[in-house]
Amino acid sequence: xxxENVAHRPLELILARNLLTNISIPAFLVDxxxxxxxxxxxxxxxxxxxxxxxxxxxxxxxxxxFGPFDSARERIPxxxxxxxxxxxxxxxxxxxxxxxxxxxxxxxxxxxxxxxTADEGTTGxxxxxxxxxxxxSSASANQ
Numbered sequence: 251x252x253x254e255n256v257a258h259r260p261l262e263l264i265l266a267r268n269l270l271t272n273i274s275i276p277a278f279l280v281d282x283x284x285x286x287x288x289x290x291x292x293x294x295x296x297x298x299x300x301x302x303x304x305x306x307x308x309x310x311x312x313x314x315x316f317g318p319f320d321s322a323r324e325r326i327p328x329x330x331x332x333x334x335x336x337x338x339x340x341x342x343x344x345x346x347x348x349x350x351x352x353x354x355x356x357x358x359x360x361x362x363x364x365x366x367t368a369d370e371g372t373t374g375x376x377x378x379x380x381x382x383x384x385x386x387s388s389a390s391a392n393q
Contacts, residue, residue, distance in 0.1 A: 260373040298352035332363035336375040358384040
């Protein structure tokens with residue numbers, strides 16, 4: 251983050267970015283509008299793209315390229331994405347979904363999103379995710 255960008259970011263986003271830099275589990279950080287602020291090295295390895303390359307993508311381009319997607323590989327509407335729910339409703343959310351890496355490989359993941367709040371309201375959200383085995387159709391039928 252350049253000095254001028256840091257000066258315009260809420261403190262919660264700056265501190266969250268520092269935290270995510272030091273954990274190995276893949277994680278995203280978004281601002282209060284859902285715009286990508288940062289993702290860590292764990293996310294880079296799963297997505298196949300360094301953050302330095304992705305940070306210039308607008309949210310629509312980001313979502314079109316990486317997802318998230320449902321089990322039919324359809325894009326999940328913005329309003330139903332875990333990070334959006336965490337931002338708008340100010341509560342933690344957990345979901346099972348799919349993302350696509352830069353090389354086109356589809357990954358089934360679990361994601362937990364939590365809002366970042368301050369006295370002024372929600373300033374952003376963190377999404378922590380990990381790759382899981384794709385659910386089998388027989389397991390889905392038994393639920």
